[in-house]
Amino acid sequence: MPEVRHIPRAPVRTRTLRVGESIDPHWHDDHHLVYAGAGVVAVTTDAGTWFAPGTRAIWVPAGCVHAHRAHGALELHFVGLPVAEDPLGLAGPTVLSVGPLLRELIIEYVRGAGDERPELDRLRAVLFDQVRVAPRQEVQLPAPHDPRLRAVCDLLRADPADPRSLAALGREVGAAERTLSRLFRRELGMTFPQWRTRLRLYTALQVLADGVPVTAVAHRCGWASTSAFIDVFRRAFGHTPGSHVRRD
CATH class of the missing domain: 1.10.10.60 (Homeodomain-like)
Known part of the structure; x- marks a missing residue:
């Protein structure tokens, strides 16, 4: 069983995974949103596994131990959010529907991560609004x-x-x-x-x-x-x- 790592800051970045590649169990002090721009991502916790193709994203709350696995060649976009900024108020993971607008907001916000452009703050606010109203999907396979x-x-x-x-x-x-x-x-x-x-x-x-x-x-x-x-x-x-x- 891999050691569970503590990674305090949830990243805001894009990462590619090969077919079958995985990220070992870990947890963050932050919340984060996981979106697969290509392929299907599986996020697993003790409670079960959540699956998300390109029309879905997975919300993982702060403190939740989880692992990722790629099905197909995976392009993962991670949006880390400080624990004080919580648009959903959920204790466990959930899957959100991702329409064209939310998809582009995630990709553009991650692409600009680290920049000091004022428009990124506005982009972030709209992203939060879209996450808050995104329909939730019952797509967990409970363990x-x-x-x-x-x-x-x-x-x-x-x-x-x-x-x-x-x-x-x-x-x-x-x-x-x-x-x-x-x-x-x-x-x-x-x-x-x-x-x-x-x-x-x-x-x-x-x-x-x-x-x-x-x-x-x-x-x-x-x-x-x-x-x-x-x-x-x-x-x-x-x-x-x-x-x-x-x-x-």
Whole structure:
């Protein structure tokens, strides 16, 4: 397990990560916003993993231990904010929708970091306003703690296309279906089918970022047909898998 680093100041900068490259667990005294201009970024804490393609950004509050991982070639824009400047007032990470205006504000503000130009102060104020009103997205994949539930989730993480029922998975890990169903609701706040669908969607984001064709992604992630995959993906992210690839 990597050592958790304390990096007091959250940076305001752009950093590129190669496919599969990661940033080890660390925490800041500052809040910060993480935006992937290209690729998909995953931010992981003890509570779970948040995923963000180019239409999303991840807000990480001060003091939160987290790690980053790149899916696809990643261009990360970090916006560090002093703890006293908190436009959201959240205790944990969240994912925000990023429209064209917020995207350009993030990129331009990071590009000008360190300059003393007066217009950067105005840019910062507008950026804060846009962050404050950005719609929040339920795109966390929560992490289980009970060892029986964790064993089931690990089986599905290893093979998201695994079609087995909760009862069948329970027999493999030595837990009753009713017990596991209760644990999914209590620990993860969702049903087993909801968690598995969310896992498959986030796996699809990662695989699409690696350049895998849409049809292959659909089958690798467990959808019976490409059209079913496209429909679920569109409802979750607001655009089709094909247009998602073109955005990146």
